[in-house]
Amino acid sequence: MDSIFSMFLNDYYIQVLTMLGIYLIGALGLNLITGVTGQLSFGHAAFLSIGAYTSAILSLKLHTPFGLAILAGGLMAGLWGVLLGYPTLRLTGDYLGIATLGFGEIVRVVFLNMTITGGALGLAGIPRNTTLTVVLLVVILSVWAMVRLENSRFGRSLVAIREDEIAAEAMGVNITTAKITAFAIGTFLAGISGGLYAHLIQYLNPSDFGFLKSFEFLTFIVLGGLGSIPGVILGTSVLTLAPEFLRFISDYRMLVYGLLMVFMMIVRPRGLLGGVQLRRLFAKKNVQQTGTSASGGAN
Amino acid sequence: MGVKYMTKTILELDNVTIRFGGLTAVDSVDMKIEEGTIRALIGPNGAGKSTIFNLITGIYAPTAGEIRFMGNKINGLKPHVITKMGIARTFQNIRLFGEMTVLDNVKIGMHCRTCTGFLGALVRSPRVKAEERAITEASMEALKLMELDHKADELAMNLPYGEQRRLEIARALASRPKLILLDEPAAGMNPQEKQTLMSMIRKIQAMGLTIFLVEHDMKFVMSLSDRIAVLDYGRKIAAGSPAEVQRNPAVIAAYLGKEVV
Numbered sequence: 001m002d003s004i005f006s007m008f009l010n011d012y013y014i015q016v017l018t019m020l021g022i023y024l025i026g027a028l029g030l031n032l033i034t035g036v037t038g039q040l041s042f043g044h045a046a047f048l049s050i051g052a053y054t055s056a057i058l059s060l061k062l063h064t065p066f067g068l069a070i071l072a073g074g075l076m077a078g079l080w081g082v083l084l085g086y087p088t089l090r091l092t093g094d095y096l097g098i099a100t101l102g103f104g105e106i107v108r109v110v111f112l113n114m115t116i117t118g119g120a121l122g123l124a125g126i127p128r129n130t131t132l133t134v135v136l137l138v139v140i141l142s143v144w145a146m147v148r149l150e151n152s153r154f155g156r157s158l159v160a161i162r163e164d165e166i167a168a169e170a171m172g173v174n175i176t177t178a179k180i181t182a183f184a185i186g187t188f189l190a191g192i193s194g195g196l197y198a199h200l201i202q203y204l205n206p207s208d209f210g211f212l213k214s215f216e217f218l219t220f221i222v223l224g225g226l227g228s229i230p231g232v233i234l235g236t237s238v239l240t241l242a243p244e245f246l247r248f249i250s251d252y253r254m255l256v257y258g259l260l261m262v263f264m265m266i267v268r269p270r271g272l273l274g275g276v277q278l279r280r281l282f283a284k285k286n287v288q289q290t291g292t293s294a295s296g297g298a299n
Numbered sequence: 300m301g302v303k304y305m306t307k308t309i310l311e312l313d314n315v316t317i318r319f320g321g322l323t324a325v326d327s328v329d330m331k332i333e334e335g336t337i338r339a340l341i342g343p344n345g346a347g348k349s350t351i352f353n354l355i356t357g358i359y360a361p362t363a364g365e366i367r368f369m370g371n372k373i374n375g376l377k378p379h380v381i382t383k384m385g386i387a388r389t390f391q392n393i394r395l396f397g398e399m400t401v402l403d404n405v406k407i408g409m410h411c412r413t414c415t416g417f418l419g420a421l422v423r424s425p426r427v428k429a430e431e432r433a434i435t436e437a438s439m440e441a442l443k444l445m446e447l448d449h450k451a452d453e454l455a456m457n458l459p460y461g462e463q464r465r466l467e468i469a470r471a472l473a474s475r476p477k478l479i480l481l482d483e484p485a486a487g488m489n490p491q492e493k494q495t496l497m498s499m500i501r502k503i504q505a506m507g508l509t510i511f512l513v514e515h516d517m518k519f520v521m522s523l524s525d526r527i528a529v530l531d532y533g534r535k536i537a538a539g540s541p542a543e544v545q546r547n548p549a550v551i552a553a554y555l556g557k558e559v560v
Contacts, residue, residue: 159398159403170356
């Protein structure tokens with residue numbers, strides 16, 4: 001597969017696309033937490049770093065097979081997601097945002113001071129095992145999983161929590177369990193994303209996973225449209241590729257991101273593709289074809 | 300009140316009290332609701348009617364007293380557990396899932412009667428697919444009952460007000476409750492919509508459900524309810540048949556003020 005890619009694309013494009021895929025996996029995770037379930041998280045990068053360091057240390061110290069190391073990174077991030085989620089997901093809105101922000105900083109400082117992570121010097125020499133093929137496979141798998149979740153009983157309950165927590169609970173949804181499950185899945189994906197990142201860049205430094213990185217992930221999903229999978233793909237693609245093709249503004253990237261956030265909130269607060277769902281796009285087509293009001297059943 | 304048949308009590312409030320700081324919102328309220336009846340709870344604004352609903356559905360836990368549903372104590376249980384036991388509700392200030400379709404709103408009502416978790420959603424086995432079909436069918440049935448099936452694919456927030464109220468009832472029905480609490484179901488409806496709603500509520504009663512409603516429209520309450528309880532400043536000041544309640548001097552005083560002689 002990779003040899004096919006390299007026939008058509010030079011190394012630079014392959015690297016850019018691989019990074020895009022890695023970001024996309026993390027963004028899909030954050031989308032489940034913030035976009036679908038409506039739980040604001042400012043600490044997403046922390047879960048990426050947990051996955052990244054876990055898998056990198058496993059690779060370096062124990063020579064764990066690549067796939068296993070990545071999976072372990074994802075599971076570790078998911079575990080911390082549950083540990084953080086249990087006490088904090090009772091909080092709502094701003095408070096949850098502040099708690100996740102705090103957690104993100106704690107994780108960064110802890111990694112900065114641990115010896116096994118190499119502290120401020122960072123962790124170098126991680127084997128370069130991440131390829132475009134691997135990333136592409138994980139992206140496809142993640143998108144597939146997210147679409148399935150979105151159109152399921154579980155996915156519905158998450159959207160219901162976002163729309164009205166009290167009503168969701170009154171309708172029989174166990175909101176604590178549902179939120180923690182969503183958080184676990186979202187942070188698991190962040191961990192996978194982080195692990196793939198570590199094995200692509202080959203070097204980890206805690207400062208790469210600060211608040212700005214978390215904020216970057218938020219802009220990905222806000223630009224595309226919170227809760228919309230096509231939106232996440234669009235938002236992440238635009239914001240990852242644009243700086244590459246517009247090198248001249250790369251110094252002002254964060255400035256542009258910030259401006260974009262302000263602009264989006266004013267002009268299109270629900271994102272470019274806010275509310276767009278793959279399923280509903282297809283459902284609409286069915287209605288037009290048959291001329292009747294489709295009564296669900298769009299499985 | 301004449302004894303007709305041996306009726307089973309479905310919901311019992313026993314000396315229920317809740318205090319918020321210094322305010323006693325509900326004060327030693329006793330109530331027994333018989334299975335299959337329509338019970339109304341009326342009273343001036345701020346009398347504590349919605350608070351009683353919130354107590355029954357587990358949003359608040361009573362400071363004192365006990366709430367029993369089909370003989371089991373339910374105070375202190377979480378709302379979703381109580382829903383699963385068979386109590387569903389609507390809200391005074393409509394709480395629909397606005398960005399979800401009408402059908403999906405009702406499907407959420409089925410949540411506690413179904414079991415697919417996130418792993419099931421990924422695997423999508425024949426059992427999961429069958430469950431999803433059953434959810435869709437049952438939800439459509441609930442929508443048909445409330446005459447909303449033709450709006451199944453619209454977003455809930457785009458429905459007119461009266462239909463939103465009916466959608467809330469459909470959503471509550473989907474949880475297959477034994478007791479349904481309707482918090483001001485007719486609020487904001489025109490007379491014709493109220494008539495339709497009344498016949499719908501009677502249909503729900505005919506299905507064997509018990510209905511407990513809070514409502515301000517007296518004509519609506521008097522013609523629909525089997526029995527009425529009256530609340531004022533958190534206390535139950537009267538109870539009885541519509542005719543009895545209408546004549547009760549305490550009720551008249553609460554609504555119109557005391558006559559100055």
